[in-house]
Amino acid sequence: MDHHTEIEIHGNSNPIQISRLALDIGGSLIKLVYFSRNSGDDEDPLNDSVGVSNAVNGRLHFAKFETTKINDCLQFISANKLLLGGFQHQENFSNDRNFIKATGGGAYKFSDLFKEKLGIRLEKEDEMDCLVTGANFLLKAVNHEAFTYLNGQKEFVQIDHNDLYPYLLVNIGSGVSMIKVDGDGKFERVSGTSVGGGTFWGLGKLLTKCQSFDELLELSHQGNNRVIDMLVGDIYGGMDYSKIGLSSTAIASSFGRTISNNKELQDYKPEDISRSLLRMISNNIGQISYLNALRFGLKRIFFGGFFIRGHSYTLDTISVAVHFWSKGEAKAMFLRHEGFLGALGAFMSYERHSLEDLVVNQSEQLQVDASSGTDKNCNPLKGDLNETESIQCSVYRA
């Protein structure tokens, strides 16, 4: 496992609401969301302040594994007794212990494996449904969830619950789904592209011989795409093509520069290849997203999925693409729990109406100012979470 984080929850004791384990088994990564109960939660003063009794307090944990390492995931579930959930002492627990909610293609593909290895049935939830439920939950329930990225600065977005819809949700996983969201459970998948996170990781691996996604991302940090990409200036003798709004430094052709040199793959630095690749894919997704937003007159585009990894260059490229193509009309926004939308949606599906029934009372915000700091990839405080960080919130029946 390379990733583990948690949200602290104080909630009503109804065991159906905030308990158990849910999975999102994607083409590249398996995401887990599970609840663990705090010991001594009865004494939490918050219960009085919100006027609920018998609350269950605990933590919502997030973890991920590479899908190719599914056996590690099964081992993790087993070793941490996650199938017992957070409510093993509840009387009615035994009624539903034999299934867990799961979404993503792997809920179908690996259903037999879970049955065989863990003796558990995967109850399948629709992937798009879960993405939307997860996104809506995060946007409404978790403060400082959404942020913009412009000129190297992150800025949290205050979400107005009464003015959230419609928006475009772009989930950048192995492939990319674009979903027009009109409300809770009201959505339409309007587009998608197969040029996504799997493309970056797959092509990057082939071209650079990187052994891990993080390594590839780290390389992109140090690279210079100028060496790989053909710029407008390369074609126009150093001049802008201002008549059509292209500066000399704009990329005219991604990877286009590699055709003109008598160079082989090994003559290029992996850092430069990684940077060009990341830029090409992020740019393309930003552009297609904008075009879809334009199709439906949407001004807000939220980007999720683990391709992003809170990585500054990715955030910047997507933001600039949306800003450039929309002439500043549309806004790219990102989610701190970017890769966990589907798993959260599956988690919430234990109780179909949980979104309406639950109110999250933020008691604590992020521990740091996310708009400050250096440009470090995979930094938990830059959007990619790790085990040192938790967002505290209290959840109770309205």
Ligand SMILES: Nc1ncnc2c1ncn2[C@@H]1O[C@H](COP(=O)(O)OP(=O)(O)OP(=O)(O)O)[C@@H](O)[C@H]1O
């Ligand atoms: N540790 C990692 N290992 C592999 N890929 C990673 C890692 N971290 C981030 N990624 C990126 O995230 C992508 C997967 O994102 P995500 O988990 O959101 O999608 P998925 O559910 O696996 O895909 P899909 O929804 O298309 O089935 C990968 O293709 C890769 O670009």
Ligand SMILES: CC(C)(CO)[C@@H](O)C(=O)NCCC(=O)O
């Ligand atoms: C197939 C899914 C939905 C699986 O998560 C995803 O990888 C995706 O949206 N791919 C893009 C497929 C397309 O619309 O061309």
